[in-house]
Amino acid sequence: MGAFSRPDGARHPHHPSSYEITDPDEAAEVRAVRELGRARAAAAGEVLFLCTCGDDDGTRHATPESNRLLDPLSPDGIPARHRVRWVAAAPDALREYAGALAAGAEEAAAPRGVPLSVVFGWLGAVRQEPRDAARLLAERAPLRLLAAAATAELAWAVRESDRAGLEGAVRFFAGEEFTTRHPKRRRVPDTARDLLLRHARSHRPADLAVLERRLLRAPEDRIRRS
Template structure:
């Protein structure tokens, strides 16, 4: 799916420029509004100047289905599905993001290992209209945490958490930190590199370059 243009310029801050639909019911509904759009555009739709990139000519039915701000639309359904799958400790925060809050208050006391697991969880529809939220939401919770706390969480997390941890440590949220804040104890660093070798090889070169070593005995947990 392509970008959606509204006449008033309003937008959902976490709606991606492109996304996919795979649910048969949603596909049928989309095809129906495309057919309607072809009828409205007339015999020569090449010259349609609506400026939209969804593949469907503007109509009330299209707006209701594809507008990211429509509570009845496909994007809203995808966001609601993402919120429902979020861990209980972060569900209110996820709901605020899905509702369109640009920068909601961060929940307190959420273990980083849980957030790693949220980021790394397997999603049935990984490229739906909530895929950008699925990256931004957890990453914003992790971005402000000290490296030492993140490293301890790497030690404690499960496989889904390691998936999320590798994604976070290879992302700009971590790799752009000052070198002093990129020092990761050997045990955590080794776990990240091992998971990347087996499951995310594209991230391995970034991790090898940007994760600076710190002996485990230099880090103490309070």
């Protein structure tokens, strides 16, 4: 699906520019509102055989029904359903935070007392619908929490992470939120560094070279190895 434009210019801050609908029932709903829009346009005298628009976002022949279904701000729409599904899959301790962002908050208060290993696991969890309308939220929400944490806290959380957590940790440490930090803030103890490199080597080889360049050894590790 393509981007949806409202006449008033309002938008959901975390709605992606494109997303996929794979659920057969939702796809059938989209086809139905498109056909309804074309039927009404034909009844109004529009020559439809000249239309080559494809109607990717459902707005070429918009109706109240298509707007209600496809508008990211519609509480009954498909994008809202995708966000609700994403919130429901969030870890218990992060669900309120996820819900605030899904409801349309540009920023949300970070939850207190949640281990960063849980956040790593949230980022690294396999999503059944990775290209749905919540895909931008699924990246932004955990990354914002991780980006605000000190490197020492992140490194300790790596040691406490399971496989999903290590997946999320590699994605974070290989991403812009970490690699653009000052070199002094990219010093990671050997234990965490080795765990990250080992996971990347086995499961995310495309990230390995970035990690090897950007994960700097902590001073005490360099002294111990000399």
